[in-house]
Amino acid sequence: MQLPIGITRGTSNYGLEYLDIEHPKARARIFLQGAQVTEFQATNQPALLWLSPEEDFRPGKAIRGGIPICWPWFGAHGSDTAAPAHGFARTSVWKLDNVINNDDGVFLTLSLPMPDRPDWPYSASLTLAVSVSDYLGLALTTRNTGSDELVLTQALHTYFNIVDIEQVRITGLAGSRYDDQLLGAAGKGLACSESQLSIAGEVDRIVYPRQPLGLNAPAYQLDIATQGSASAVIWNPWLEKSSRLSNFPTDGYKSMVCVETANCGADVAVIGVGASHTLQVEYRQLNTGKN
């Protein structure tokens, strides 16, 4: 495909292809493996996404940072322990279908050539629309092309770049329930006791928000506007768990937090025959001038 001015192709040392996007409103990088946005910076805003400094971008290995797409299951596969965590979309190579560059921004559409897999014997199509503008937008659409109802869990597993985890607040939690994944069955359906969450240790929660969530970083304030999602995952591995993660530096937990737009936990996506479901998020930042 002939790319418009402002979009260039590149290749990592180990051969992963990416697209670099330059526009007066923002710049971004998107890898074709996983359709993974790894960098986004709106003009006059701090860089939005955390990307591991230890990431070496190898074929077939999940990229640590940016926005991994967890699909068609979130976390462990329901029954097959050999199946990859968070599904196969993040380690598969996607196809670029369309790019538009206009005064409003750069708008891309990618699709996943569907593999034939024993751990997922269904029929579906999957596309991702990415909007690179003064906001970053992602819309992940699954169409059920099979003859049975399709039930899936999924997430846009965004790693946010933050200066200092101790100063971060996740806002909009008032009245929400959550499953604390660190407590297993005992942690289901807990009530958020405060409207804001600060992080001082490992956090792994599936939240069922009652209003839009936000992030006070504090170098920027972020509005997270979602559609097609009734769950969000808040995750920071802290020190001990991070030593067990691939491509994750020892002090990495201090400069990242994940707030993931999801269908997971009690919020599963049920897609009828011939129907489709879109999981969507838009991130809008306000530079606070603090660092």
Ligand SMILES: O=P(O)(O)OC[C@H]1O[C@H](O)[C@H](O)[C@@H](O)[C@@H]1O
């Ligand atoms: O290491 P990964 O497979 O990328 O998973 C990273 C993390 O993803 C989600 O946030 C889960 O809730 C965590 O339990 C998991 O550790």
